Amino acid sequence: xxTPSQSTLALLGVAALSIALYSNTQRKKRDQLPPSLPQQFxxxxxxxxxxxxxxxxxxxxxxxxxxxDWVNFNMMGNNMLVLNSYQAANELLDKRGAVYSGRxxxxxxxELIGWDWNLSLMDAxxxxxxxxxxxxxxxxxxxxxxxxxxxxxxxEVVVMLKNILDRPEDFRQLIKHMTSSLILMIVYGHRTSPxxxxxxxxxxxxxxxxxxASEKYxxxxxxxxxxxxxxxxxxAGFKKLKFAREARSVSTAAxxxxxxxxxERLVAGTAKSCMMTTLLxxxxxxxxxxxxxxxxxxxxxxxxxxGVDTTSVSLSTFVLCMLKNPEVQRRAQKELDSVTGxxxxxxxxxxPNLPYIESILKESLRWxxxxxxxVPHRVFKDDTYRDKLIPKNTTVFANIWAMMYDPEVYASxxxxxxxxxxxxxxxxxxxxxxxxxxxxxxxxxxxxHLADATMWLSVAMVLATxxxxxxxxxxxxxxxxxxxxFTAAPPEFKCVFKPRSEAAMKLVRMEV
Numbered sequence: 434x435x436t437p438s439q440s441t442l443a444l445l446g447v448a449a450l451s452i453a454l455y456s457n458t459q460r461k462k463r464d465q466l467p468p469s470l471p472q473q474f475x476x477x478x479x480x481x482x483x484x485x486x487x488x489x490x491x492x493x494x495x496x497x498x499x500x501x502d503w504v505n506f507n508m509m510g511n512n513m514l515v516l517n518s519y520q521a522a523n524e525l526l527d528k529r530g531a532v533y534s535g536r537x538x539x540x541x542x543x544e545l546i547g548w549d550w551n552l553s554l555m556d557a558x559x560x561x562x563x564x565x566x567x568x569x570x571x572x573x574x575x576x577x578x579x580x581x582x583x584x585x586x587x588x589e590v591v592v593m594l595k596n597i598l599d600r601p602e603d604f605r606q607l608i609k610h611m612t613s614s615l616i617l618m619i620v621y622g623h624r625t626s627p628x629x630x631x632x633x634x635x636x637x638x639x640x641x642x643x644x645x646a647s648e649k650y651x652x653x654x655x656x657x658x659x660x661x662x663x664x665x666x667x668x669a670g671f672k673k674l675k676f677a678r679e680a681r682s683v684s685t686a687a688x689x690x691x692x693x694x695x696x697e698r699l700v701a702g703t704a705k706s707c708m709m710t711t712l713l714x715x716x717x718x719x720x721x722x723x724x725x726x727x728x729x730x731x732x733x734x735x736x737x738x739x740g741v742d743t744t745s746v747s748l749s750t751f752v753l754c755m756l757k758n759p760e761v762q763r764r765a766q767k768e769l770d771s772v773t774g775x776x777x778x779x780x781x782x783x784x785p786n787l788p789y790i791e792s793i794l795k796e797s798l799r800w801x802x803x804x805x806x807x808v809p810h811r812v813f814k815d816d817t818y819r820d821k822l823i824p825k826n827t828t829v830f831a832n833i834w835a836m837m838y839d840p841e842v843y844a845s846x847x848x849x850x851x852x853x854x855x856x857x858x859x860x861x862x863x864x865x866x867x868x869x870x871x872x873x874x875x876x877x878x879x880x881x882h883l884a885d886a887t888m889w890l891s892v893a894m895v896l897a898t899x900x901x902x903x904x905x906x907x908x909x910x911x912x913x914x915x916x917x918x919f920t921a922a923p924p925e926f927k928c929v930f931k932p933r934s935e936a937a938m939k940l941v942r943m944e945v
Contacts, residue, residue, distance in 0.1 A: 477507030530874030535811030622705030792851035805834035
C-alpha cells in the first residue's frame with residue numbers, strides 16, 4: 434500500500450487550512466449582514482429564494498421562521514434583501530432614498546431588448562433619470578390630473594359601464610379596454626379602434642415580450658457574459674430563438690410609432706391636445722441639454738405598460754371583493770344614494786362626502802396588491818441599518834403583500850373590511866395602503882394620482898349603477914393567479930352585473 438508523500442500531505446494541509454480560513458471569512462461576512470437562512474457552498478441561498486407561485490407569501494414565511502422583518506439572500510455572491518415590514522421599507526427606501534433609488538442590472542430587459550428607456554426600469558444613476566422623472570411628475574401632479582385628466586376619465590368610465598351592460602361576461606376585457614383607451618387618449622390624443630388597434634397591439638406585444646424576458650431568460654442577469662454568446666451556439670436558446678433581437682424591434686416600435694403618428698397628425702392639423710403635444714410645445718425641453726425627441730418618446734411610451742395592467746387588475750380585484758361581500762355593496766350604495774339622490778352619477782366633487790367608497794378602494798388595494806414585491810431597488814453604496822451591513826449593489830425588494838397582511842398593522846388582515854380605514858370613537862383609522870402599494874422613495878409611481886382618480890371614479894360609478902351578484906352556477910373562491918414574475922391578479926371568475934334600476938341605466942346612456 435502506497436503512503437502519501439510529504440509534499441502531498443503538505444498540499445492537503447494547505448488546502449484544508451485554506452478551506453477553513455475561507456469558511457471563517459465567509460462566516461464573519463455573513464455575521465455582518467442582515468439575517469439569512471443557512472447557505473450552501475458557492476450557491477449561497479439560490480435554492481432558498483422563492484421564485485415561483487405566491488413568492489411574497491413564502492418570503493413572509495421565511496421572515497417569520499427567522500423572527501425577522503428583513504432577510505438577506507446570498508445569490509452566488511449577489512445580495513438580495515427582502516423587507517417584510519413597512520417600518521423597514523420606510524426607513525430605508527423612503528428616508529434614505531438617495532442611497533436606495535437604483536435599479537438592479539437587467540441584462541436581458543435593458544441591455545439586450547432595449548428597455549433601458551423605460552423610467553420604471555431605468556437606473557437612477559443614468560444622467561437623464563432626473564429629467565425624465567421631473568417631466569412625468571409635472572404632468573401627473575394632483576392639480577394637473579384634476580384639471581387636465583378628470584374630464585377625460587369620466588367619459589371612458591361611462592363607456593365602460595355601457596359596454597358592461599351590453600356584454601357583462603366580458604367585464605375584465607372591458608375594464609382593460611377602458612384603462613388602455615384612457616392612457617392612449619391622455620398620452621397621444623388617440624381614440625382606440627373598437628377592433629384591433631395598432632397602438633394597443635404594439636404596446637401589448639412589447640409588454641408580453643417583457644414578461645417572457647423576465648420569466649424565461651432572467652438567468653442572463655446572473656451570468657451577464659451569456660449575452661456575448663453567438664446565436665448559433667447550442668444552449669444559447671434566448672439568442673438562438675432570436676427572441677432578444679425581435680423583442681428589441683418591438684420595443685423600438687412601441688416608442689417610435691405613436692410619436693411619429695402624432696407628429697404626422699400635427700402637420701395635418703388633426704392632432705388632439707394631449708401630453709405629447711404639450712411636450713412638443715414645451716420650449717424648456719429644447720434647452721434642457723437632452724435629446725428632446727428621445728425624452729418625449731421615452732416619457733410617453735413608458736406610461737402604457739406602467740398604468741394599464743396595474744389599474745385594470747386593481748379594478749378586477751375590486752369586482753371580486755364586491756362579489757364576495759354583498760353587505761359592503763349595500764352600505765356603499767346607501768352612501769352613494771344619500772349624496773346623489775339616485776338622480777345623477779357620482780362625480781369627483783362628491784369624493785369628500787363618500788368616505789366609505791374611499792375605504793372600499795383602499796381595502797381593494799390592500800387585499801390583493803397588484804405588485805406584491807414591488808419593483809426591486811439597488812443600493813448605491815455600502816450602508817448600515819440595525820448595526821448590519823447592506824453592501825453596495827444589493828438588490829432590495831419591498832414585500833408589500835406582507836405589509837398589507839401584517840396583523841400588527843391591519844386587524845384580521847384576511848377579511849375584507851373597508852371600515853378599518855374610517856376612524857371612530859373607539860379607534861383610529863388603520864394606515865392607508867397607498868403609502869406602500871405605489872412604491873417607495875424616489876421610485877414611487879409618478880402616475881399614482883392618475884391611477885387613483887381612475888380607480889375611484891370607476892368604483893363609485895360601478896356601485897352606483899350595478900349590483901354585482903354571484904352566478905347561479907357556483908361559488909367564487911379566493912385563489913390568486915400569478916400573472917407574471919412579480920405581479921398578481923384575481924383568477925378568472927364569473928359574476929352577474931345587474932342594473933340597479935332602469936333610471937340608473939338611463940343616466941349611463943345619457944352620458945355616452
